Amino acid sequence: MKDPVCGMEIGEKGDSIIHEGKEYRFCCASCRWAFEKNPDQFIKE
């Protein structure tokens, strides 16, 4: 799984959140905060 904010590969570690039914995982709290503030900026589908 990749951190959608910084693009780093994340293993089993890291913070994860569920956003609109999908799990996103982050290397650190600051990436998670950035995502939570503005998720649409980081979601590419």
Ligand SMILES: [Zn+2]
């Ligand atoms: Zn990150």
